[in-house]
Amino acid sequence: MSVKSTAAKPRTPRTGTGTRGGVKRRGSSDEPELVQLLTPEGERVQHSEYSIDLSPDELRGLYRDMVLTRRFDAEATSLQRQGELGLWASLLGQEAAQIGSGRATRPDDYVFPTYREHGVAWCRGVDPANLLGMFRGVNHGGWDPNENNFHLYTIVIGSQTLHATGYAMGCAKDGTDSAVIAYFGDGASSQGDVAEAFTFAAVYNAPVVFFCQNNQWAISEPTEKQSRVPIYRRSEGYGFPGVRVDGNDVLAVLAVTKAALEHARSGQGPMLVEAFTYRMGAHTTSDDPTRYRLDEEREQWEVKDPIIRLKTYLEKEGFADAAWLAEIEAESEALGKRVREAVRTMPDPDTMAIFENVYADGHALVDEERAQFAEYLAGFEGGH
Secondary structure (H helix, E strand, O other), X not given: OEEEEOOOOOOOOOOOEEEEOOEEEXXXXXXXXXXXXXXXXXXXXXXXXXXXXXXXXXXXXHHHHHHHHHHHHHHHHHHHHOOOOOOOOOOOOOHHHHHHHHOOOOOOOEEEOOOOOHHHHHHOOOOHHHHHHHHHOOOOOOOOHHHHOEOOOOOOOOHHHHHHHHHHHHHHXXXXXXXXXXXXXXXXXXXHHHHHHHHHHHHOOXXXXXXXXXXXXXXXXXXXXXXXXXXXHHHHHHOOOEEEEEOOOHHHHHHHHHHHHHHHHHHHOOEEEEEEOOOOOOOOOOOOHHHOOOHHHHHHHHOOOHHHHHHHHHHHHOOOOHHHHHHHHHHHHHHHHHHHHHHHOOOOOOOOHHHOOOOOOOOHHHHHHHHHHHHHHHHHHOOO
């Protein structure tokens, strides 16, 4: 696999055309074209600044990653609906953004995720069953971050960008050529932690890539109500480059992220990647997206499905036949069955654990609340 890029400097926005939702529109200079290497119709296209050469095996590997990740995600959503998980944040529609960027990292790079990076976790070798333990409430992460250089999920919005920046500053002081990548969403881009991370990363020339998955909705707030400019251009004010990539194009995401990581590890400082994608499902399983967005919007993005476009390309080029595709489908079903059985054999969460270790020496109010909650739970034992 080889990647070529000349993106060491901030890109100058093109005039005359721009994009909104991945579609060109005339007369705009504020939104340049997305970096795209594979169209929604499954056609390979060239880009003047980013290119990538992949073997048929590598292309099939990306397809397999996305299919298995989507199947695992769907199983987790079903498990939550069945009462096996307390909550789940689906990645449906964002598979290309996560697999493409995850496969761009080296083993010695360090990843700081949010709570939706199930595809990146897959790329880093984290067992999907371990992810579900946290959402079931039986552990605080379930994996050793240093085994895979994949930090524990971060629920606090935006704080992981500061953690990533500090770690990257440490890498620079140690003299390594490792890079760091921090994931966050369009909603998190409004957080002060992200602004502070940008400042420190720029001033200290930290080898960190800020990877924003712009899935259009920060829960119920659309991106245009959070920013006057495209998110990738936020980096200009801090003095480092940014780029917007088609987040539903796994090839473009892979090429751009590899180039960004090389930019960081070569001593050129941070870089911001905005993966322009779409959250096909709810923000989490406690959310109802029908209350704030139209079905027509989702339908427009369904034709840009990242898995379908790569499948179309593989079939068109003769890189995948029906037998191989059936094997991947069978493997995905086996994965779904494995994680389902793993969750159902996990212990139930300790409902009283929330009261432990709040204070080192105990507290009268916590003791009172513990007793009240225990009494409340006891009311269910008799079938009331």
